Amino acid sequence: MQSALLQEGHLIDLQTLRVFMAVGDEASFVGAARKLGLSATTVTRTVKTLEADLGVSLFNRTTRSVHLTTEGAEFLVRCRSAIFDLDDAVAVAKGAGTEPQGVLSITAPVIFGRLHVLPVVTNLLKIWPKLTIRLFLTDRVVHLVEEGIDLAIRIAPSQNSALKMKKIGEVQKVFVASDAYIERCGEPETFKDLATHSLIDVDEYATGHSEWRLGGKNNPSIRISPRLSVNSVDAALSAAIDGLGIASALSYQTEDPVKKGYLRRILPNTATSILPVVILFPAKGRQSVNLRIFVSAMKERFMREPLLKKQCLRNCLQDLT
Structure with missing residues (x-):
């Protein structure tokens, strides 16, 4: 698969999206170039072309820093979600998927976890007898690698570029x-x-x-x-x-x-903050069948029962392919 459909009648190469994501993660064109093994000129030109195609500025640039615009930050969230699905599909096609088994460690906010994560967890345990789940419900920010957690559900944009992200809804x-x-x-x-x-x-x-x-x-x-x-x-x-x-x-x-x-x-008609609900996990966790079946189950739940009833969740989870 070479391209992703982002606008009606318009195709953008997936490599372009990966370059954009790298710049967003590194907050640097040079850092993104180093990460991807490309020249800084190529990275800069690729992002400029993407901005021209979309008709928006994705980054605010100064001589000292590169920062995502509001539109760029939202686009980054959606790109990560789409790329996760694509990489996941490739992994499954290559035979990476096996029966879920072993231990999956999850952390989530207390109320959200009780209302929306626990039902998914209990259903997965009924379906997959070899799977064990450790669910930590806490409102503090848990450090995944240091505390041995496979994935975290958080209600805020991710500030940690070392973690991969899948957006599943909004509140x-x-x-x-x-x-x-x-x-x-x-x-x-x-x-x-x-x-x-x-x-x-x-x-x-x-x-x-x-x-x-x-x-x-x-x-x-x-x-x-x-x-x-x-x-x-x-x-x-x-x-x-x-x-x-x-x-x-x-x-x-x-x-x-x-x-x-x-x-x-x-004040029900007052416009207030809308925050993304995201699943965060270390990059190495992408190949875990346990993680994939959990993400899929959470996505299916919120397709059926959107967190924001007046919002179209399909926009939050839009598949860019």
Whole structure:
């Protein structure tokens, strides 16, 4: 397979995508050239041609640094996802796939793991009797190689270029409160109105001083002095259910209490951060049949049950072939 379909009626060579990914990973044209065994001139020309074909700038360049643009960062996520699928297909075609067996170690955020990873894990264990899975649910960042973990599910863009990535979905920041609190204190009409309300903040160190932001560093933010600061999302949502105030969390974390009527979405039409849900793993893990069947099962789950119901998950998992 020589080309990948990226735009209607337009083909881009897969090697071009691999060059772009290398520049994104290395944050350097020279570093990417060294990694790929190409000349810096070839790498620079390849990226310029890709940008011209796409009609967007993928990198911000200065004399000292190379950084992905917003469009470049999103394109990198999708390219990695597509290349993973292609490499996986090649491995299977060559006979790399065997029956899953042995131990697969997985780490995931606590609530996400309980709601979305554990059901996949239990189903895989029913299907594959020789497979054993160790599932570590923690909200701290686990160092995969140092701690002997095969893969991690994280809700944020990867900052570690040494790890391979597969995007499986997206989640969104939301604000929630109980009906009792809204009846007592009223409902905010704008994002800035939140600063006048009783707020519940999830803060790793529970310092009591923070800010809430709609998106990245260039998006609107408000300084807050929360009535309650906790280091657990579960605790924050419990306090919100008890009527203490308004909590900020991610869409999947609030889905169950909202569905049951314990909480209500606040400012539902306000545009907030959309974060990728990704599977990270060391490069050597790509050939693991255990990893491949887990990634496939997670992908199938979110094709059936998108994390963002109003988003088309097919865009998140789009296959570029």
